[in-house]
Amino acid sequence: MGRHSCCVKQKLRKGLWSPEEDEKLYNHITRHGVGCWSSVPKLAGLQRCGKSCRLRWINYLRPDLKRGMFSSQEEDHILSLHEVLGNRWAQIAAQLPGRTDNEIKNFWNSCLKKKLLKQGIDPTTHKPIMIGSDHDVDDQEKKKNSTENKANNFQQSTFTAQEPTFLLNDHDNYSINGGLLADANNSKEIFLNKQLVYDPFSYFEFQASGSDQSGGYTSNNNSNLIISQYHPHHPSLQFETNSNLAFSFDQGNVSGADFSDNSAASRVSCNFLLNDQAATKESSSNSTSNMSNYSSTGFNQMNNLVVENAAFSWDISDDQNKLNSMFQFQQVNGMIKSEEMSTPMSSSCWHEEGGQLLHSQNNSVDFIGSYPTLITSLSEDLTEPSFDHVFHHIS
DNA sequence: AATGTGTGCAACCGCCTGGAG
């Protein structure tokens, strides 16, 4: 026998609310506010438990509730949010003014789920449901061949395969960004970072020390670029470091790509500025990444992160150093790889050698070619809206 | 008209979390 509910224990009323009960609850809340829900029934003269009152108020009586059908915009929004958040109805409802989690949950279960299934889309993954027809097999074979062709471009690759735990979402609500970490021993990490973009309270600030950046991403042996994330809803995700070089972005300009599917025609664009130490001082406050505030006094990089067809490139240009290099990230055989394609005047490349990722200086005038590197994911927690992907290498 | 079936929605149930004592 299961636990008795509070209503059973206290012999309270259950079931549908009568208009009289609604009136009592509404009058009480509008006059006195909510306060403590457990005391509301008594004060309002209701034979209900506090939980029941709370639910009735939130889902039905609250004056700011939007009634009626969901608009097509709301429907699209719910689909988008569900793709990112899953069945986190309360979080979804928080993005839809006037709608309750219960309402959205019901709408999803009764309409949207069926609609997606009709379209051949898995409502859980939001990806096409694969059916084992000949046609589908052909398509998969093509994808496989395409993947292998990509892999062949990485002729110097000797890395060992790992399970692809790396996942980037191709929805606009996610952003992806990356950077370089390096300690005093010049041990470096490149990270990719993912976060929900639409959350107005969440943003990142990346910082690093060192004033001698030239070529590549950073070539300063003492550079120390670390991440700070500010997210009041997820305080555990906050971390800050001693660093100086700012690396921040405007949330409205970033989104993500899905590497879990080679055929995904996902696309992302991301613009951000790298600034030198002097500029960073101006931007070290917790401002919301207004890029125009980031003046540059020496080193200034405009980066474009572009994702298309499950690959993205990362352009770095530096007017003063005549640097223009591009990183490409692709999923190949279930792994995410990066390569740097440097134009003349570029001075640094990442490459993989003997199972380790190496950074080398390169002054070749010609196009360098590709230097495959393996990105591994250190951690991913899909239950959290943000996580990091890091690969280590030594230069 | 009676009965069966499907659907949408309001409400409940049980679990989890965080704060107070």
Place this chain on the structure above:
DNA sequence: ACTCCAGGCGGTTGCACACAT
């Protein structure tokens, strides 16, 4: 450190209604 309790959440249930047979 522990217990208790309120509030929040997602999953589930059950009722009312519409429609089909």
